[in-house]
Amino acid sequence: MSIQFPNVMADVLATRRHLHQFPEIGLSEFKTSDYIAERLQSLGYDVTRGLAGTGVVATLRNGKSLRSVGIRADFDALPILEETGLDYASKVPGVMHACGHDGHTAMLLGAAQILAERRNFDGTIHLIFQPAEENFGGARIMIEDGLFDRFPCDAVFGLHNDPDIAFGHIAVREGPIMAAVDECKITVNGRGGHGAEPQATADPIVCGASIIMALQTIVSRNIHPLDPTVITVGGFHAGAASNVIPERAEMVLSIRSFDAAVRDQLEQRIRAVAEGQAASYGMGVTIDYQRGYNATINHKTETDFVRDLAKSFAGAEKVFDLPRPMMGSEDFGYMLAERPGSYFFLGTKRTENDPPLHHPRYDFNDDVLPIGTTFWVELAERYLRSA
Template structure:
């Protein structure tokens, strides 16, 4: 494994920054402190900094010293999760209900490390756009940055990102061309019935009975309506109703998520949920309101950029540690929306530890920081110089 020596020399500084961000987590669109740390660090490096892009997002611009060329984006997410931390770390979250349980503190720090390396060396042609994104965890941070003219203000020819992966061994990197992560919808289904005394159910139109029927019926959608070769998930993750032992409530709410890799499959699932809800509403004499919201697009990596990312990864961790992911995953990632606008690729970097992300005991291994920083720096440096060389060769041969 050959992480960049220049990055190794300031890794302790990066880890200290990560620990500070970890101790002060901020959820989506509240990343004021984190964004200020990022902006101040970039300013100290002499980088052109733009704040407030997508509410709390930060963008930095670095021009290479090898002359004009293409523009390459590097993106990291900054937000934490609305959950408690149970790691016992000395630098654990100081804020109850806020926890960097997905490792975005690490991703932010890795991009800061890559930024320092690229700002100090500038050994590339063209420009690097550093994108520190807010609100990845289901709140639409990428879409908000895009809607606020991210790529009109800071055009990119290619874009890259990574995510930590505790299910892989330390230093392993996995790439995948094509559809790699599922698209996702969140849904809320409100059932409005008629409440009554619990001892007199004959006076009620019980929304809990309807909710349980609908929950069971929805489990048949994937097994009995979608093509068995089309991967899909329908998960009900919340059921809220009632406030007393002896009161049949007025309403009940089901909430959850849908995951697919195909828009037509998603549309089929939406239609079946609405049809089941309408049928049960008629059968039980209640009202059912269905709200389904698209949150994540399908993440689709582009072939040329995936190979470029893999080539850079092989330089950092060696051929034996870089492989194809093998099959797509049902998790989702809003970097997918950036990939719909700009060709690029997203990869997974393994680290020590076997507790999954989004678990209250998740711990990000500090040893991944120089690996991720080196990978981001190397793919930018390597790819921009490669594209510049290809452009020069075309001009000579024209």
């Protein structure tokens, strides 16, 4: 790590802890957006606001090259009641930065300051501060609002902290790195009645249980064993009394995959299995199937660039290729579908007992702030290296 800016790093730490205290849910990050925009304007960036409502794009130009690079940080929080007990814990009841987006934003703001001071590049840098990564697809909305039409990027890069990866280590992967995710709600429409007379009813609980068991065969018997897929039944709700057979039962599923054809096959089979099982019990189902985020698929050239840079930055012993993609999902995949780029992970692990992401006791590891900040600086400067 060749770039050292201790004065900037103090600001980065203060920024991270300020953002942590005032988290905002996706598409409602008005104060966070104001804070980001004001900081960037004070650094001399051309700042554009309003993409996806609260999104911010900051542009810095230097030299004569027409090359451009985009770097993205997300800044929304989660509807979780914080239990860290920290001095800088969330001041917003029921909302917290439980995924480290406060750290992502602080690092990119720190990099923005260093890049503006050094101006050691030839071309254009677009810093993309994205709202609503959690569930709302802020990346897709920014693109629909003209992100890459208004701010052309030859390549775009993003990172995520990972408390399961050793501190300071950088994990890359060419091709699929995070899964597509869809959601499905299946309602079994039965005929309720007295628990003492099941023969006079159409029991949606028994039917629903049969559907749940049959769904487990889709991955093992319909999908190729080398195509990673997951079907999770995350909820099953029916009835409330021991002596009443209810009218209906509901289940909710998440479905994860990487290949577009497999994704289509999963939907087709889930519908067929649910409808077929219900018909065998003399019942029907209502299926609400919602497509979610696409898979995040890294481009080879840009991933090679990140890997090589990371080795020179952190040392080859701290850089590795993930042996398999992660089954979590991330809307940066929408950006990678529009522009070449790469998404990677920065390890923040403290101990084996670190709370995971999305946990009420999770807190971003501030010791990694200098690493992420200076890595973004080196990435931008290396990509737009002066002749």
